[in-house]
Amino acid sequence: MAKKVALIQGNEACAQGALYAGCSFFAGYPITPSTEVAEVMSIELPKIGGKFIQMEDEIGAIAALIGAALTGAKALDSTSGPGMSLKQELLGYACIAEIPCVIVNVQRGGPSTGMPTGPSQSDMQQAMWGTHGDHAAIVLTPASCQEIYEETVRAFNLAEKYRMPVQIQLDEICAHMREKVEYAEPGELEVIDREAPSVPPEEYKPYDASKGLVPPLASFGSGYRYHVTGLNKAADGFPTTKAELVDAEERRQIDKIMLNQEDIQKNEEYLLDDAEVILFAYGSTSRSARYAVNELRKDGVKAGMFRPLTMWPFPEKRVAELADQAGAIVCPEMNLGQMVREVERVAKGNCTVAHIGRVDGEPINPGQIIDKVKEVL
Amino acid sequence: MAYDYEKSIRPGKLPHIWCPGCGHGIVMKGLIRAMDTCELDRDNTAVVSGIGCASRLPGYLDTCTLHTAHGRAAAFATGIKMAKPDMNVIVVGGDGDGTAIGGNHFIHACRRNIDMTYVIMNNSIYGMTGGQFSPCTPTGAKASTTVYGNPDPTFDISKLAIGAGATFVARGTAYHAVQIDKLIAEGIRHKGLAVIEILDDCPTTYGRRNKFRSVIDMMKRLKETAVPVTAAAKMTEEQLEGKVLTGVLYNTEKPEYTEQYAKLIKRAQGA
Structure with a gap:
């Protein structure tokens, strides 16, 4: 039987992935550019007996999320920059109380209200360090609608397996673009449920x-x-x-x-075997980076791409190896230097590390990346 | 025979953290009696709180207990009730937690009329942080942050709850201990959001700054200002000046939120 396919937005793919993972509860608050996740969940959850609640603010949403998760529900919340800033205290609550839940942050321009309809990748350090106190974080960065669908399932699996909040960092481009998504059959993707106690x-x-x-x-x-x-x-x-x-x-x-x-890390390595210059790219920016790699190869430049799907915990071991291998790592990001800080930290000066930053609400295009690579070489 | 509270208290968790003379313990005993009266299954009851002295209450109770973040108890509780409507959900906390930082969640829980019981211990002060003024500190009163007298007007929690849409609102005091469990029990049995405001005292951080020389003085204040609604009906406006009404202040029926959502599910499923 042919698989069910659909032409859907990244945000819709996220909602569909959550439903596949067994999500039965959604709490949220409307905010651009994440709102479609809530809209789809409000339509789909009641059909399967699940619950959707639009709370009075973003803090209330993550509070309700944690409450629902404590009753055993797999729970999803979606938001964007300003909303994510409001949720930080309770993100920490879910960390210390060890409550599984999934929060999607569709990144938009900032700080503050910023550019609600413009793409951004400027909440990447916040995802790790936004809530106060020492804690671990799991943050996923998918780059296509199919990947958003599948990575949302993985986000729930990691949340359930490790008893903690998992964040999915989308950007406005990934969230609003439409692509073909192939829905998985039941049983096709792994679905993990939290371990219940066996003691009396x-x-x-x-x-x-x-x-x-x-x-x-x-x-x-x-x-x-x-x-x-x-x-x-x-x-x-x-x-x-x-x-x-x-x-x-x-x-x-x-x-x-x-x-x-080892269980949590996931990345794509594109033409890295002989790469002398490596693009460290994620989310929608990685799509331009892939194009740039192909163009550079045509020009005889041994370029490759390292694309983390798990951004936090940061893939330190692999990036350190790549820093030893390559002459340069170039980090295109829609921010003024966030994940590049981690690359620099881990590279320990073993290769050149360069950054391409863009915060004008426009995507980083392949030409920009190619120019930078040629400048670095 | 003395009432057996210990069967409802978690072993080894007493003594509690509250100061001598604090009314929170009286409220906790009232809550325990009310939960017994209503025969709540402790395996299927969640008691949820925020942050503050009053919010430490759940830790003592042998049931499912959730001590959340400052002001957010009603929102956490809403998530529990929505996800598991057959669970009995009780929120406890103080006036600052519930009506300042948690004011938004409080009024929206009332508006939804979700079937929970919110016991709010109003001692007119932030006790745990050392006596700063709350939205319920009387105008002119002294607090650690209002040494020149409180310039702020106050909230009337019960009126706020009624205005926001709660369908059962009652007020008692820590002095009128035997009434507390009756009001809470009525709130638990009520279908919808029930707010039970208990006027409470904080001799440590409120009393000593406001010329209540002893716990007894504070308790006397509660005794003397409280007027049962039934008695108030026969009193003149002059006689009611400075008094606070106690008893069941409001009781009505409106559609309950989780029941409404169950109907929505049926509509979505095309039934």
């Missing part, structure tokens, strides 16, 4: 490190009565200020991601 309720501890780096999470209403707080807490979920307990919990919550990077 009286023995359950929601943060019991003896159960592994990711302790099982009981759903509210499933017979397990326990406490959830945003305070530093001990294994039983109750607040503590005991230095050794606070330290161990903080470290476990970061270790659970950093020690599982």
Whole structure:
């Protein structure tokens, strides 16, 4: 049987991916350029008995998201820059309380209200460091409608597997362009559900490190009565200020991601084997970068592209190897220098690192990239 | 025989953090009695709070408890209730948490008339941070940030709730302890958003700055200013000057949010 295909927007692909992953709850607040995610979810969720709620503001949306996720629901929220800034405190809450959920940030120009209909990639460092306190983050950067669909499924899987909020960083171009998307058949893509506790309720501890780096999470209403707080807490979920307990919990919550990077990392390597100049590109910018690589190759320049689909945790190991291999890494980004900072940090001066930044609401075009590469060489 | 509160309290979690003379413990006991009266299944009940002294209450209760971020309890609770409408959802917190930083979530929970019970302990002050003025601190009163007297007008929480669309609104006081569980129980049984405002005291950060020399003075204030709505009906405006009405202030029926959403699901499914 032929697969179901559709010509849809990136935002719609995100919603469809969420539904495939088993998302049954959406909370959000209207904001350009992310609103279509909410609109599709408001239509589709009730059809499968799921719930859509438009909250009174972006903070309320992520609060409702976390509440719903605690009852066992797979929950999605979508927003853009100003909304993401408002959500930062509760993003941290989901980190420390270890509540699985997925938040899509369709990046637009900023800071503040900025350029609501203009594309941007200027929330990339915010995605990692926006909420206060030490924490780990998982941030995905798909670049096509098909990839948005599939990466949204992966976002839910990572959220459920690692008990944490996962962010999908789109940009306005990816979110609003229309492409053919092939919907997966049931069972075709892996769908992961969070691990439920196997111990009897009286023995359950929601943060019991003896159960592994990711302790099982009981759903509210499933017979397990326990406490959830945003305070530093001990294994039983109750607040503590005991230095050794606070330290161990903080470290476990970061270790659970950093020690599982092989499972979490994902990237595309395009013509890297003999590459002397490597474009580090993601999201819609990577589409121009791919074109630039092809054009440069025609001119005899050994160019390639490294394209992270998992941006955070940052693919340090691979980028360090590439910095040893190549003469230069060029980072085109619709910002004035965000992920290039990570590339520079990891490259440790072993190759030239150059940046192409653009914040005028226009995409970075292949010609710009080609010019920069030729300048660097 | 003394009432057995301990069966509802998590083992090892007492003593509580509240200061001697604080009314929050009285409210917690009232809530426990109300939950018993309504025979709530503790496995299927969520008690949700924000941040502040009052918001520490859920940690003591042996049920599903969620201590959230400052002001956001009603929004977290809304997510729980929407995702799992058969769950009993109770929100607890203070006046600053609920009506300042959480004011937006409070009024919209009221507007939706979602079936939750919001117990708001109004002690007119931010206690946990050391006594800064809240939207419920009386005009002219002293707080650590209003040493020259509070210039702000105040919220009437119950009126705010009624205006925003809550369908059951009641007010009690920490002095009138035996009434608390009855008001909360009525709120729990009510279909829709029920707000139970309990006028409370904070001898530590409010009383000592405002000439209430002892806890008893503070309790006397609650006793003397409260007038039951039934009694108020027979009193003149002059007699009611400076008084606060207690009892069930508002009780009406309107469509409840999760039931409305269940109907929406049926429409979407073409039933």
